[in-house]
Amino acid sequence: MELHLSGERKYLSLASIRAAPPRVISGDESAKLAGCAGAELGPLLPQLAEDETLIGVLVASDGLVSAPITAGELCRGVLLHTDAAGTLLSSLRAWFPPGVAVQPSPCGTHVGPLSLKGACCCVLLPKSVTDALAMSEARVVGHMNGDHADSCLAYARGLCGVAGATGAQMTGVSCAGFALEAAVEGEAKLRKLLVRFPVPLRHASQVRGFAVELHHAAFAALGLHYRLRHGYYRRGALMAIAGVAKAIAKRRVQLGAVGLAAAALVVAVAARRRVG
Structure with a gap:
């Protein structure tokens, strides 16, 4: 199991x-899981006891991400690895006892203690970071869907391997990555996807850089023909031009400020000479 700390x-x-x-x-x-055995997360992750301000999310192999869980509740979680007959499970299952880590189920059908099949990653961050991420989530999602829909589609196709995706929207940002919903040709339901960050998150301010890095990685994975058809180089050129224009404008402002300061100095010197 992967751990991001x-x-x-x-x-x-x-x-x-x-x-x-x-x-x-x-x-x-649990009547359904009675007799299953696993390991408690508390002893496996001593960091939870050392820093009670940590917040964690659990990620499944299919991209589902849990809601944030406090360190105290994470300690009580169990990674199930064996069924009631003593047979090893094909993948780990993160399970929490009644009343602990209560949240909407990954499939959205009910609310209760988390039970996540295929648990493969646990991301732990200080509460200050997860709070900052939550505060910026709506802005990031709105910006990506409004200005970078091509990136979202490329994420789905190039990074999540959904070649039949015809459209994709970002639905959330967590410490694990970007959540997407993709329309896939021939499928009636939207497919939920997770675009994992390229490296473990440390600060909420990294999200913008990750979005850019993943944009380039997704288009690189999709090949030259896709990049030409979907305006990858045109957008890159426009962004470069905008960056140059911004730098020139900033330089002009700086030069203007220097000019005003110089003029003020000349006036001050002249006034002093008159007084003298």
């Missing part, structure tokens, strides 16, 4: 997870 990437091996003291689910806790 304040910008650093680490790994918890399946062997270490399975070697941890087992936590067996009782029938009172």
Whole structure:
């Protein structure tokens, strides 16, 4: 299992997870998962006890992302690895006991303790970072959908491997990456996707740079013909021109300020001479 902790990437091996003291689910806790065994997250992630301000999200292999979970509640989560018959599960399942990590289910059908199949990554960040990310989320989503719809579609096609995507919209930003909903040819329902950040997030201010980096990575993956057809080079040229124009305007403002300061100095010197 991959672990992102304040910008650093680490790994918890399946062997270490399975070697941890087992936590067996009782029938009172879950009729469906009774008898399944796993490892509690608290002992596996001592960072949670060391810094109670940490906030975490769990990510599934299919791109589903949990809502943020406090350190205290994460400690009580269990990574299930064995079923009631003692057979190893094909993938880990993150499970929380009744009343803990209560949130809408990944499929959106109910609200209850998180139970996430295929858990493959845990992202931990200080609350200050997740709060800043939440505050900027609506602005980032609006900007990407309003001005960079081509990037969202390229993310879906080039980075998520959905070649049949005909359109995509960003629906959210988490410490794990950009959430998308893509319309796919031949599919009635929108497909939910996660575009993982290229490196673990450390600060909310990194999101803009990640969006640009992923834009170039997505178009690179889609090939020259796609880049030519979808205006990749034209947009790049326009952005370069805009950058030059902005730099020139800034330089003019700076020169204007210097000129005004020089003029003020001349006036002051002249006035002083008259007085003298």
